[in-house]
Amino acid sequence: MAKAAKTGIEARAIQRTTRQSPYKMRLVIDQIRGQRVNDALALLKFSKKHAAEQIGKTLNSAVANAEQAARAANLSLDVDTLVITKAIVNEGPKLKRWTPAAMGRATPMLKRTSHVEIVVTEAVR
Template sequence: MATQARAVQRTARQSPYKMRLVIDQIRGKSVNEALGLLQFSKKHAAHQIGKVLRSAVANAEQAARAAGTSLDVDTLV
């Protein structure tokens, strides 16, 4: 079973539609690829999602000492 990590952003001042546009682009990608896509995206939501994704990676590394390159973006809600 793969290690799962969770990070939640509360009170996001962005519409769900605009966030979902960016999330759909990175769903299923590796963490490094997703962070690269977010870094060069012009959408404001990409910055917020990038912060949450980096937090989830840090949580996964802290919990299971997993390597950051072996993690995949599986579920984004």
Template sequence: MEVKATTRYTRISPLKLRLPISEIKGKNAEQALTLLKFMPLKAAGIMYKTLQSAIANAEHNNEMDVDKLVVKNVIVDHGPSMKRFRPRARGRAARILKRTSHITVVVEETI
């Protein structure tokens, strides 16, 4: 059975969040948490919290064994972008997009 946790409207771009995904996908949940804990990326900290939430959901809501959980899938989608403007030369303005992301972590219990 699959259990998921989502984090929405995170103030980091999806491109930066996708960096640590390949490291944790398919790994044991505890091992994935350890890997994320020691990665020197902001994205790893955000992913760590979401994975912790997915593990807690599996343990509390569905009474699954935490030692048998495996990270099945991690999905990072675009959220809405905040539009800001920076003044430029000769009275012009340059647009700045402050991107947001939605993260979904799916864990499942192995047999």
């Protein structure tokens, strides 16, 4: 979903039900919030966290959506001017599984998932 604002192009990308807990994803997303897209992609590329790969895919999708919106609106867009204005991680559905416990019992396991949303906007020149 993208729109042309007064300040420029704004585009977003959402990745749903990523198989990683929101707590671990937020550790990475907090590092890139408010940064320029090129700086954020460089940080994600060299991060050791597994969440960085998933967030990088979502960020690349948001950039592609911005380029497509600019092309559709017949505007020029420089990817170097894009800034991450909104980056949030929400909790997705929990997968409920069971694991064996002592004396023939079973203990529940919650495998958490995440929804990642990234919004990029063209910075004011």
